[in-house]
Structure formats: structure tokens, C-alpha cells
Amino acid sequence: xxxxxxxxxxxxxxxxxxxxxxxxxxxxxxxxxxxxxxxxxxxxxxxxxxxxxxxxxxxxxxxxxxxxxxxxxxxxxxx
Numbered sequence: 001x002x003x004x005x006x007x008x009x010x011x012x013x014x015x016x017x018x019x020x021x022x023x024x025x026x027x028x029x030x031x032x033x034x035x036x037x038x039x040x041x042x043x044x045x046x047x048x049x050x051x052x053x054x055x056x057x058x059x060x061x062x063x064x065x066x067x068x069x070x071x072x073x074x075x076x077x078x079x
Contacts, residue, residue: 041059
């Protein structure tokens, strides 16, 4: 995860950690590459939000992710 996304997740974690599992995946590992392919991530700087059944409900690539967008998606995911 890039530094910007790391800071974003760290900022949101205290508010959502009771309802959301936050996982960091390293793209330079075999497991990381497998997960990137599984969730359709084209690169290393992205976020994926899954619903309770494991379905992708949102993904973001690059550095355009805002805290407001991620917070709204997390609120949706825990409903």
C-alpha cells in the first residue's frame, strides 16, 4: 500500500475497526500477486472494499482516493 493509502487507513481504522477487517497486502509477494489478480487490481496502489459475503463493492486505484469516499463506502459495507 502506498504511504497515502496507509495514512488514510490508519485514520479510519479507529472508527471502523469493530466492524471492518483491515488487511494490508504486499504486492511483492506471491500471496499479494494472487490477491491482486483475484480482485482485479492492476497495480500496487489501491484499496478494495468487500461486503460481508466477500463480494467487491468498491475499488480504487492510484492516488485519487479521498477519506470521504472511503468512509462512505465503509459505512455502506457495514450496514
